[in-house]
Amino acid sequence: SSWWGNVEPAAKDPILGVTEAFLADPRPNKVNVGVGAYRDDNGKPVVLECVREAERRIAGNLNMEYLPMGGSAKMVEETLKLAYGENSDLIKDKRIAAIQALSGTGACRIFADFQKRFCPDSQIYIPVPTWANHHNIWRDAHVPQRTFHYYHPESKGLDFASMMDDIKNAPNGSFFMLHACAHNPTGVDPSEEQWREISYQFKVKGHFPFFDMAYQGFASGDPEKDAKSIRIFLEDGHLIGCAQSYAKNMGLYGQRVGCLSVVCEDEMQAVAVKSQLQQLARPMYSNPPIHGALIVSTILGDPDLKKLWLKEVKVMADRIIGMRTALRENLEKLGSSLSWEHITNQIGMFCYSGLTPEQVDRLTDEFHIYMTRNGRISMAGVTTGNVGYLANAIHEVTK
Numbered sequence: 001s002s003w004w005g006n007v008e009p010a011a012k013d014p015i016l017g018v019t020e021a022f023l024a025d026p027r028p029n030k031v032n033v034g035v036g037a038y039r040d041d042n043g044k045p046v047v048l049e050c051v052r053e054a055e056r057r058i059a060g061n062l063n064m065e066y067l068p069m070g071g072s073a074k075m076v077e078e079t080l081k082l083a084y085g086e087n088s089d090l091i092k093d094k095r096i097a098a099i100q101a102l103s104g105t106g107a108c109r110i111f112a113d114f115q116k117r118f119c120p121d122s123q124i125y126i127p128v129p130t131w132a133n134h135h136n137i138w139r140d141a142h143v144p145q146r147t148f149h150y151y152h153p154e155s156k157g158l159d160f161a162s163m164m165d166d167i168k169n170a171p172n173g174s175f176f177m178l179h180a181c182a183h184n185p186t187g188v189d190p191s192e193e194q195w196r197e198i199s200y201q202f203k204v205k206g207h208f209p210f211f212d213m214a215y216q217g218f219a220s221g222d223p224e225k226d227a228k229s230i231r232i233f234l235e236d237g238h239l240i241g242c243a244q245s246y247a248k249n250m251g252l253y254g255q256r257v258g259c260l261s262v263v264c265e266d267e268m269q270a271v272a273v274k275s276q277l278q279q280l281a282r283p284m285y286s287n288p289p290i291h292g293a294l295i296v297s298t299i300l301g302d303p304d305l306k307k308l309w310l311k312e313v314k315v316m317a318d319r320i321i322g323m324r325t326a327l328r329e330n331l332e333k334l335g336s337s338l339s340w341e342h343i344t345n346q347i348g349m350f351c352y353s354g355l356t357p358e359q360v361d362r363l364t365d366e367f368h369i370y371m372t373r374n375g376r377i378s379m380a381g382v383t384t385g386n387v388g389y390l391a392n393a394i395h396e397v398t399k
């Protein structure tokens with residue numbers, strides 16, 4: 001018998017499978033609101049102007065040497081400022097252990113492996129629902145998973161009371177995975193006041209907050225505002241972990257550039273932790289890729305390019321916010337008897353529409369509209385050209 005006779009095909013990734021089906025559909029009026037990647041108002045992928053300019057500056061100057069195991073120190077330094085604040089004492093006091101990571105996914109994975117290695121009996125609490133890959137990441141790191149309440153299906157908002165109960169009922173000193181902003185897939189974030197209460201309760205319970213920040217800037221249009229949750233936890237003196245990604249907010253999806261950071265008690269501990277994070281990376285991929293890191297450090301290290309980036313992030317976020325309003329207004333104009341308020345209450349790239357799997361199937365079969373069966377609409381795929389068509393189709397399947 002063959003070596004791999006026992007290998008069954010893996011289950012299709014629920015998100016990547018949607019794109020495959022979309023691409024295979026020959027209809028010209030098809031719509032892809034499945035994938036979590038930004039599109040302009042013509043439905044086209046975007047490369048930011050700041051990125052193009054950084055590429056021009058890098059071109060010809062880039063050698064192809066290895067980066068150190070921890071990646072580009074310059075990129076990491078600039079990235080920490082975004083999460084922890086330009087004038088963060090933690091940065092000044094060198095209390096943050098940080099390495100360049102293979103985008104947000106890689107950062108989460110290294111953290112999960114780190115957690116397993118140094119807290120082998122710990123578990124991770126993950127919100128319901130969450131980005132499906134979180135489950136894969138902690139599963140493959142062999143960290144047992146628990147869940148906590150997050151989304152409230154009736155209000156299509158936050159189930160704050162149940163979330164707080166779960167935080168209180170978890171064993172002291174539990175690990176929690178929190179979306180820093182623009183929660184995927186729901187688009188539902190706690191308010192500032194609620195974050196303060198969550199942070200307080202984490203303090204009482206001695207929980208460890210791990211922030212996955214894949215959309216900094218995509219919620220409000222301002223990366224500084226979108227870091228509020230993290231800043232509140234830092235003000236309260238938490239030692240946090242944080243995964244950062246430039247996939248969405250710099251449009252560097254395929255470059256795989258991000259950062260993992262872990263706040264430590266002091267500089268000595270940070271040196272030790274960083275060395276262990278690198279040790280985890282070494283047998284997996286040895287050291288991270290250089291090109292994306294250089295794009296990021298070129299942009300953030302130049303005040304004019306950084307300003308341009310901030311402007312371009314805001315343009316992306318504002319277009320999405322505009323499409324939320326347009327989708328809701330279109331549905332209301334069609335006379336839908338349902339409430340569509342949540343479309344504009346939710347923020348970030350996604351709208352958790354409340355559509356059932358059966359309704360999503362009808363959208364796909366009858367209208368050639370592609371999205372995940374949990375009813376998640378990627379607002380980045382909505383344009384002035386297709387919002388009317390989309391609204392009409394949603395109205396038809398929800399009558």
Ligand code: PLP
Nearest residue numbers: 036103104105131184214245247
């Ligand atoms: N975390 C969340 C919540 C996400 O939605 C995503 C991307 O969809 C990621 C992490 C990781 O993305 P990447 O690995 O491309 O940075």
